[in-house]
Amino acid sequence: MIRSALSSLTLRGRAFIAAGLTAVICAVIFGQPALTRVGVLVLTLPLVAAVVVSRRRHDPSVTRTVWPRLLRAGESARIDLAVSSDRRRADGALLIEETLPYALGSRPRFVLQGLGQRWERTVTYPVRSDLRGQYVIGPLAVRITDPFGLVERRRLVGGTAEVVVTPRVLPLPAIPLSGGWQGAGEHRPQAFASGSSEDVSVREYRRGDDLRRVHWRSSARTGELMVRREEQPWEAHATVIVDNRGHVHRGQGPASSLESAVVTAASVVVHLEQHGYAVQLATADGAAADGAEHALRHLAMLTLSQRPALDTSWSGDQARGGVVVAVLGAIVPGDEKPLRRIRHDAGAALAVVLDVEQWSATRRSAGPSAAASPLHAAGWRATGVGPRDRLDSAWRDLGRAPSRGGMRS
Numbered sequence: 405m406i407r408s409a410l411s412s413l414t415l416r417g418r419a420f421i422a423a424g425l426t427a428v429i430c431a432v433i434f435g436q437p438a439l440t441r442v443g444v445l446v447l448t449l450p451l452v453a454a455v456v457v458s459r460r461r462h463d464p465s466v467t468r469t470v471w472p473r474l475l476r477a478g479e480s481a482r483i484d485l486a487v488s489s490d491r492r493r494a495d496g497a498l499l500i501e502e503t504l505p506y507a508l509g510s511r512p513r514f515v516l517q518g519l520g521q522r523w524e525r526t527v528t529y530p531v532r533s534d535l536r537g538q539y540v541i542g543p544l545a546v547r548i549t550d551p552f553g554l555v556e557r558r559r560l561v562g563g564t565a566e567v568v569v570t571p572r573v574l575p576l577p578a579i580p581l582s583g584g585w586q587g588a589g590e591h592r593p594q595a596f597a598s599g600s601s602e603d604v605s606v607r608e609y610r611r612g613d614d615l616r617r618v619h620w621r622s623s624a625r626t627g628e629l630m631v632r633r634e635e636q637p638w639e640a641h642a643t644v645i646v647d648n649r650g651h652v653h654r655g656q657g658p659a660s661s662l663e664s665a666v667v668t669a670a671s672v673v674v675h676l677e678q679h680g681y682a683v684q685l686a687t688a689d690g691a692a693a694d695g696a697e698h699a700l701r702h703l704a705m706l707t708l709s710q711r712p713a714l715d716t717s718w719s720g721d722q723a724r725g726g727v728v729v730a731v732l733g734a735i736v737p738g739d740e741k742p743l744r745r746i747r748h749d750a751g752a753a754l755a756v757v758l759d760v761e762q763w764s765a766t767r768r769s770a771g772p773s774a775a776a777s778p779l780h781a782a783g784w785r786a787t788g789v790g791p792r793d794r795l796d797s798a799w800r801d802l803g804r805a806p807s808r809g810g811m812r813s
Contacts, residue, residue: 412457417450417554424448453550457557464489464498466544466562474701477572480532483541483565487516488524499547503560504531505539508567535658536571536666536704540564570700571663571670574795578679579803581727581752606630641726642681643718644672644699645746649688650708652733655763661733661791664763666703668756668795669731673699675799681727684718691718714742719749730755735778747783754802755779755786762790 413421424447431439469484487500498516512529519525533539542564548557606622609629622630646669653661669685677683677696685692685699688709693702728750730743735757747753757776761769769775772788779786787801 412454412555412557413450414549414554414556416552417453420446420450420554449552450554453552453554457548457550457555463561464546466542468541468563468565470541470565470567473566474568474570474697476570477534477536478532480530481567482528482530484526484528485544486524486526487544487562488522489519490522499549501545501547502529503542503545505541507533507535507537508539508541509533531567533567533569536569536663538705539567539569541567568701568704570704571666573674574667574671576671576675576796576799577803579799581754606632640679640681641684642676643684643686643726643728643750644669644676645686645714645728645730645732646703646706647688647714647730647732648706648709649711649714649733651712652736652760653708653758653763654734654760654767659763661758661760661763662706662708664789664791665731665733665758666706668758668789670700670703671795672729672731672756672799673703676727676729686718688714690715713738716742716745719746725751727752728754730784732757732779734758734760734775740778740782743779743784744782753784755784756795756798756802757786757788759788759790762792 424443424445427439427443427446429443431437431443465488467486469486471482471484473481475481483502485502498519499513500516501511501513504511508531512527514527516523516525516527531541542562543560544562546559546561548559549555606619607630609618609631614631617631619630619632646665648662648665653665655661657663673683673685673696682694683696683699684694685702687702687706688711693699728746730746730753732755735743755776757772757779759769759772759775761767761775769790772790772793774788776786776788785802787798789795789798
């Protein structure tokens with residue numbers, strides 16, 4: 405306990421102890437009893453303060469409210485910090501300091517004064533981050549001092565709160581898209597499907613299905629009992645793929661090609677969601693999230709993957725006839741097969757290919773057009789993008805590419 409009390413001495417308190425010891429030693433050497441009393445007084449004062457402060461128990465209740473919990477990079481959030489205590493003794497003044505990650509700004513400090521019995525105070529402060537990610541706020545550091553500033557104890561109290569900072573979203577212009585409408589009705593328009601209507605409008609028989617819904621032609625062809633899916637509503641469906649494999653990206657940190665890919669994917673997700681599409685996010689590791697909000701949360705915490713090849717297990721029924729927008733890094737050997745499969749299942753396939761060599765300081769780039777050329781042979785509508793190119797212009801270039809149908813996003 406004594407060691408803990410002495411460790412809480414401030415610089416002023418240590419100076420008092422040094423001065424008191426010096427006075428006592430000098431009094432003994434020079435034979436000055438009055439100086440001895442002064443030295444003992446100066447030496448004892450910080451020690452008594454340390455013992456008193458060490459016996460004070462401050463365990464206030466802490467509640468944090470984050471408005472909003474989900475914000476985009478560059479935006480600000482408000483933190484409402486409520487601190488209360490049900491102690492019967494008055495606490496006087498309290499110095500509190502919030503624990504914040506460096507990316508959210510400097511640590512806010514507040515002095516709570518006039519604290520009587522069973523008090524409650526609420527303070528508010530803003531946080532802001534230009535970097536995506538999931539950040540933890542807290543715990544709260546409470547500093548307890550004596551009136552002379554000789555002793556200061558620091559205790560961590562309260563829980564934590566989380567703030568999710570999603571990537572920046574850039575506005576995109578409307579471009580013509582073909583495909584995207586998915587439905588399960590038997591009379592689904594052939595123009596929006598890949599394959600025959602029978603392939604997409606029936607499913608396997610399940611126990612309890614009405615036998616009047618049996619599709620005999622499909623049942624004879626497959627050898628299994630098949631029924632019509634007439635009650636599933638149509639919807640515009642889109643899948644956004646972001647290739648986060650480590651070996652297809654260049655650069656590090658906020659200036660890396662991965663960060664540009666994440667911003668591009670987030671912008672496309674929000675754009676499609678605003679135009680009525682049900683959006684699904686997929687990464688190199690497979691399907692990641694459904695819905696724009698969940699997709700943005702996943703993109704906020706997306707990191708590089710060590711997977712050697714793209715996982716296309718999410719493709720098939722979920723992507724069939726829908727719009728697929730791929731945000732790709734470098735296209736390496738072995739990518740042709742999964743990209744062709746995705747293109748085969750999609751009603752419309754668009755790709756933004758990053759010319760990642762422009763993010764590298766040691767390699768020379770052949771240009772954005774060369775980066776996107778492998779996808780043209782696979783039937784994709786693709787455009788290349790460098791670190792200095794505008795995303796809205798690249799998106800507009802995709803709309804100028806030849807396409808079937810005339811639906812507009």
